[in-house]
Amino acid sequence: MENTPPIPDPHTHLLRHAPDAPVLYFSPERLQATARAFRHGFPGLVTYAVKANPGEEVLANLARAGITAFDVASPAEMRAVRAVAPDAALHYNNPVRSPAEVAVAAEMGVRSFSVDCLHELDKLTGHVVDGSEISVRLALPVVGAAYDFGEKFGVGPDRAAELLRAVVARGFTPSMTFHPGTQCADPNAWGSYIAAAAGVARSAGVRLHRLNVGGGFASHRTGAAPDLGAIFAHIGSRVAQHFGADTPELVCEPGRAMVAEAFSMAVRVKALRDSGAIFVNDGVYGGLTEIRDIGAPDRIDVIAPDGTARRGTPRPRVVFGPTCDSIDRLPASLPLPDDLAEGDYLLIHGMGAYTRSLSTDFNGYGLRDVVTVARL
Numbered sequence: 001m002e003n004t005p006p007i008p009d010p011h012t013h014l015l016r017h018a019p020d021a022p023v024l025y026f027s028p029e030r031l032q033a034t035a036r037a038f039r040h041g042f043p044g045l046v047t048y049a050v051k052a053n054p055g056e057e058v059l060a061n062l063a064r065a066g067i068t069a070f071d072v073a074s075p076a077e078m079r080a081v082r083a084v085a086p087d088a089a090l091h092y093n094n095p096v097r098s099p100a101e102v103a104v105a106a107e108m109g110v111r112s113f114s115v116d117c118l119h120e121l122d123k124l125t126g127h128v129v130d131g132s133e134i135s136v137r138l139a140l141p142v143v144g145a146a147y148d149f150g151e152k153f154g155v156g157p158d159r160a161a162e163l164l165r166a167v168v169a170r171g172f173t174p175s176m177t178f179h180p181g182t183q184c185a186d187p188n189a190w191g192s193y194i195a196a197a198a199g200v201a202r203s204a205g206v207r208l209h210r211l212n213v214g215g216g217f218a219s220h221r222t223g224a225a226p227d228l229g230a231i232f233a234h235i236g237s238r239v240a241q242h243f244g245a246d247t248p249e250l251v252c253e254p255g256r257a258m259v260a261e262a263f264s265m266a267v268r269v270k271a272l273r274d275s276g277a278i279f280v281n282d283g284v285y286g287g288l289t290e291i292r293d294i295g296a297p298d299r300i301d302v303i304a305p306d307g308t309a310r311r312g313t314p315r316p317r318v319v320f321g322p323t324c325d326s327i328d329r330l331p332a333s334l335p336l337p338d339d340l341a342e343g344d345y346l347l348i349h350g351m352g353a354y355t356r357s358l359s360t361d362f363n364g365y366g367l368r369d370v371v372t373v374a375r376l
């Protein structure tokens with residue numbers, strides 16, 4: 001194998017280097033395996049939503065694993081992709097863009113956009129390549145997702161049909177898209193959108209070139225790992241059922257589920273209080289931001305500085321982050337061993353998504369260190 005990583009696993013790194021700042025451990029092999037599982041399992045084109053983790057080594061390894069298209073939301077994300085994958089297709093699916101952003105997209109050769117109102121279509125018309133793919137973004141009331149994206153983006157079925165006709169009238173290639181939310185455990189999050197999208201296309205009298213079913217695929221945070229194969233099968237069968245002979249090509253744009261398992265994160269216990277509360281070196285202003293919004297993961301190993309595992313009885317502990325802000329505390333206590341001590345590490349698995357991309361350097365802290373390992 002080229003570039004064999006010098007560090008075999010996170011335990012070895014913790015023991016050798018005793019890092020005092022939070023660390024993300026990255027397994028390129030795991031990331032490539034996930035990308036291949038998506039490519040083989042999903043019945044269509046697999047793209048990657050860059051916002052989940054825009055790290056250069058993430059984008060490069062996805063390109064190496066055969067990902068040829070990326071969902072980008074800003075000029076900076078376009079440049080990040082172009083830097084490692086100059087020939088990749090860019091799907092600019094943030095439906096709100098300034099004229100200056102549209103100009104950058106045109107210059108970078110973007111030929112796939114989404115819109116959710118006529119005004120955004122006007123902003124593209126005459127400013128992007130003729131015949132570009134324009135996907136109308138559909139919004140429905142939320143089902144089974146951790147947050148509701150439909151409140152901010154998307155258009156209801158009736159106006160979506162009008163917009164789809166306008167896309168065709170202007171000579172663009174008509175497609176549709178939706179994004180069911182994030183960390184969606186219920187396959188119906190996709191099923192009801194697919195049914196509604198088929199209805200919109202029928203009532204507009206437009207045959208869709210592609211249907212982009214968004215991201216939202218759940219990662220393994222607690223309990224058993226989600227069954228992505230079941231969701232892929234559900235998507236495939238719902239599309240066949242609702243579109244029949246007019247079945248469009250499918251596209252998906254996972255962020256979280258593509259990258260989560262490829263990283264584990266180590267944080268260190270800086271202080272243990274008599275109450276049992278702990279202070280750790282990362283918190284809600286760093287890589288643990290999402291815990292506030294979608295709950296804590298439960299795949300946590302507690303490791304003493306000599307590398308041994310703490311196996312004491314779990315007890316609920318309040319967890320404070322390192323900054324001087326009282327908000328910097330996890331919203332619920334975490335069950336952690338009763339023999340935990342100052343200087344221990346919490347190695348949290350499945351932390352590749354929305355950790356470094358959301359980390360700030362407030363108060364001089366933040367998640368900056370990424371160490372490549374052979375396995376997690």
Ligand SMILES: *Cc1c(COP(=O)(O)O)cnc(C)c1O
Binds near residue numbers: 049182215253254
């Ligand atoms: C955020 C986002 C994604 C990725 O969502 P995940 O939940 O990380 O899979 C995909 N598509 C769009 C349009 C998004 O905004």
